[in-house]
Amino acid sequence: MATNSMVPPSTKAEIVDVGFAHKALVERLSPGGRYIDVQSDIDSPWVPFGPTAMIKHLAFDVRSNTFSNVLWVKEPGVIGTHLHRGTIVMVCLHGSVKYLEYDWVASPGGLILETPGESHTLMTDHPEGVKLFGWMQGPIEFHDEWGKFVFTADVWWFIHHYESHCRDNNIPINQKLYL
Numbered sequence: 001m002a003t004n005s006m007v008p009p010s011t012k013a014e015i016v017d018v019g020f021a022h023k024a025l026v027e028r029l030s031p032g033g034r035y036i037d038v039q040s041d042i043d044s045p046w047v048p049f050g051p052t053a054m055i056k057h058l059a060f061d062v063r064s065n066t067f068s069n070v071l072w073v074k075e076p077g078v079i080g081t082h083l084h085r086g087t088i089v090m091v092c093l094h095g096s097v098k099y100l101e102y103d104w105v106a107s108p109g110g111l112i113l114e115t116p117g118e119s120h121t122l123m124t125d126h127p128e129g130v131k132l133f134g135w136m137q138g139p140i141e142f143h144d145e146w147g148k149f150v151f152t153a154d155v156w157w158f159i160h161h162y163e164s165h166c167r168d169n170n171i172p173i174n175q176k177l178y179l
Helices: 023-029 155-168
Strands: 046-048 053-061 066-073 077-084 088-095 097-099 111-114 119-124 130-137 140-143 149-153
Touching: 046 155, 053 155, 066 077, 066 155, 149 155
Parallel strands: none
Antiparallel strands: 046 053, 053 066, 066 130, 077 119, 077 140, 088 111, 088 130, 097 119, 140 149
C-alpha cells in the first residue's frame, strides 16, 4: 500500500483553528512554545566554563533532567573526559570538534549522537575553536586525567551555573529558559 508522504498544500497564511480534544488542558498546563535569541546576549549570556570555554544556557527541564546550551570552546583545546548517563544530541555550529575516542571530526552542520554509558574527551584543534548546540538528558560525570571522578553536571548544576553568573553580574534571570 502506497502512503502519501507529502505535506498537505496550503495557501492560507493565517492561524488555522485545529480541533484538538485536549486543547484547554494544553493551554492551562503547557509552558508553551518560546523563542530564545542565541545570536545575542538578550535572552542568555555567555557563562565561563573553564579557562577557554563558555556556555550559553538555552533551556532547563527539571522534570526530565534535560538541559540545552551552546558550548563554545574559543580556541584549540580540550573539555576533559566525561561520562554520559543520558542521551546527548549536538550539532556543530562553527569550527570543528572530535572525541579522542573516535575517528571522526564534526564540522558545521554535523550531528553528534551520544548514548548513555559512553565516556569521551572532547577536543578541537580548529584555529577558531568550536561552537556546539546541545540537547542533553541526564547527568554528565567529569573525571580528571587519571580517571578519578571530579563532579557531576546535571540540570541542577547547569541551573546553578547560569543563575550564579547572572546574580554575580547583575543580569536578570530569564524565566523563558525554564520549561
